[in-house]
Amino acid sequence: MDYVKRILDIVVNQNKWRRYECLNLVASENVISPLAEKVYLSDFMSRYNEHNAESHYQGTKFAMEIEYVVKKIFEEKFNTDKIEIRPLSGGLANLIVYRSILKPGDTFISPKLTAGGHVSSTRYGVAGVLSLAEIPMFFDSDEMTVDVDKTVELINNVRPKLIMFGRSVILFPEPIKEIKNEIDPKIKIVYDAAHVFGLIWGGKFQDPLDEGADIITTSTHKTFPGPQGGAIIARSDIDEKIWRKLEFTTFPGVVYNHHIHRFPALGITALEMNEFGKEYAEQVISNAKALAEGLFNYGFNVLCPHKRFTASHQVLIDVRELDGGRKVATKLEENNIIVTKIALPWDSDKDATGNPSGIRIGVQEMTRWGMRESEMKYIAELFHEILNENKSVRDKVVEFRKGFREIRYCFKVERYEDYLARLFGGF
Secondary structure (H helix, E strand, O other): OOHHHHHHHHHHHHHHHHHHOOEEOOOOOOOOOHHHHHHHOOHHHHOOOOEOOOEOOOOOHHHHHHHHHHHHHHHHHHOOOOEEOOOOOHHHHHHHHHHHHOOOOOEEEEOOHHHOOOHHHOOOOHHHHOOOEEEEOOEEOOOOEEOHHHHHHHHHHHOOOEEEEOOOOOOOOOOHHHHHOOOOOOOEEEEEOOOOHHHHHOOOOOOHHHHOOOEEEEEOOOOOOOOOOEEEEEOOOOOHHHHHHHHHHHHHHHOOOOOOOHHHHHHHHHHHHHHHHHHHHHHHHHHHHHHHHHHHHOOOEEOOHHHOOOOOOEEEEEOHHHOOHHHHHHHHHOOOEEOEEEOOOOOOOHHHHOOOOEEEEEOHHHHHOOOOHHHHHHHHHHHHHHHHOOOOOHHHHHHHHOOOOOOOOOOOHHHHHHHHHHHOOOO
């Protein structure tokens, strides 16, 4: 076998299928801008830069500079100098924060897995690896949000060192302020913003630090449409001992090569979000509502119709009557519509990796490709044809995608042609 040709064929097939022939509705994915994609590939891909205040390597003057510049962009956005962009994922950011504040055996409170909690905040993930005692907060499955009164009572009885807000399944803002005002101020509040970071950046979801969170953890590739990676953002007045521990846990603790080549693309994405983020976030949320309404009108059991379904990029459907989330997601994939199966509050933890009750839909990537409310209504029609009428619509999807080939809410590559020519060797 010619393995070189095979590898190249795989990459070509992936690009053709997922980028130009599918409706990508995975809530945890996005597509980076053309300019960010171009600067993602550079000499930084081959380099190391282990460092505290100073680098432990030679040849890192530009590596130090790019990290400094990107951190400054984040600092100016969140009005804090407590920024850590070296974590390689949101889950690793959570590990770093937990290890910096908690010790093995300590108790913390977080969303349970079937109420949208990320696996890293449960005994199955980072929390379990660190031997932490996870207690789930109370959740109102009708409202799809925290039960404030019961959770406040739980916190005041347990008196944990840390509370984790933020979810992988998140329709509505978390009641940070409501709970913060009723508990011991010494308890640290962390907000896992991985899914909604782009909506937060665009000012259209909630402002966790202003509402009382001490730390935000996030990934940088979901509603925030950057390269895959993670970040930690803390209040400017956080205890310096905690922040120093957090930096030490990052390096030399758990991150040795923080993939410097991410930073140019991360910085470009952040600047694009500064310019286009509000408009983008507004359209994402409007699209999510439009899709949810369209699906509801076709008879699908879309959660929270009494709250207009969602205030985020996500739409949740209970598909138990359609044979469950795994089977529905598989049937949609056969028609080039990509979603994820998801556990809903009435499922067990085991169901999450089996055939759970729900599917989770995210509209952020197709919004980036230029789709608006009318396209969301058409996507709802395609769901109806596949799942209610048992039709094949794969060819329709491929044809539909031909009209959406340009990524929006970003800088034009042509504006920087001279720089890009230098980037690829035209010195």
